[in-house]
Amino acid sequence: MKILIVYAHPEPKSFNGAMKDLASQVLQEAGHSVQISDLYSLDFDAVGGVNDFMEIADTKFFNYLNEQVRATNDGGFVPELKTEMDKVVWADFVLFQFPLWWFSFPAIMKGWIDRMFAMGFSYEIRRNFESGIFREKRAMLALTTGSPSMLFRSDGKLGSIEDILHHIHWGMLRYVGMDVLPPFVAYGAARATAEQRAAYLEAYKERLRTVETTSAMSLLALPPSAQ
């Protein structure tokens, strides 16, 4: 497979960094091709808007969707976005590596979605979900949490991780047609012992080795707990 790892963490020596490095190594050893988008190192601009485009067609009223469709057709995205879009087109599989911040992606990764998943490029009206433009691609989230796993139960203090990630799984990845594999979650990574971290990396290695044969989740509009 051709695999794109989209990675967001401000500290290269973090556990997220270790997971990203492990994934790159294990996946290449398994014969896959790997590219990495290290968003913090790239100083990726998280803010979608006029700066996505070489030129603006309508300078009197900035209509983001119209400009996205136009830029898809005439190649008018800025090089920073073109580079990322080429990687997405290239990839069979997109792996997101990030710390869960406020029940969601860090803003820099949300910005990658906002800008990359441009109308025309990643979806069109009625070309979404099962008929989505990226329906031949697969995706998976690999993440760390600050809180321990016991807080992430349906009846726990925070709620289940599947419910929390639903807006990403369903509203971002499945929306553009991707098949989404179950997430890999390293709970409480910040305060984990060296042994716990080693165990997480070992378990992650196993997940990565079987990623090609892992079944996608059956996602619906309803959050998992409500199904």
Place this chain on the structure above:
Amino acid sequence: MKILIVYAHPEPKSFNGAMKDLASQVLQEAGHSVQISDLYSLDFDAVGGVNDFMEIADTKFFNYLNEQVRATNDGGFVPELKTEMDKVVWADFVLFQFPLWWFSFPAIMKGWIDRMFAMGFSYEIRRNFESGIFREKRAMLALTTGSPSMLFRSDGKLGSIEDILHHIHWGMLRYVGMDVLPPFVAYGAARATAEQRAAYLEAYKERLRTVETTSAMSLLALPPSAQ
């Protein structure tokens, strides 16, 4: 009340801009004090990390939470964040005005949360939810969607807006202790007719006039559809 409007849209003449202007006007006419954080006009940096701080205590390993706690104690946040933090401390009520992008905040608004809701400043271990630091404050989302309302039903193509917003309502606003009012949603704003837009603004005006007496939602860890 003292009201902070946090507003994110790349086009000032957008319907989001009109909703922000209306809110500012109506709330001031009702006797409230209003401040506005116009994130696109501020060119607000969405990316949380080392640039949040005047100095870094541990330059060998950037631990975001540790630096946040330290900066809360010694006033070490950069002026851009201090200014926003002062507004949050000042406000009784925080109103978020934004277009729903990919089932969530635009990245610039998620970045405002990532950077503003610093550990120490907005929460501490065991100081969250009902014992949260901001438990005397209230918040509300006012948003537009691209898709029409018929797609936002529990059994619809996208799912209910309450489920979609759950990660914000519960995981961001309620987490820091805020009482959260029901959202105001202008569905399909981009393709609405002038009459529909006028009707939305009229309905929004009514919501704003009664905002002081509106009851907060009863939020739980479970998404609304699963309760």
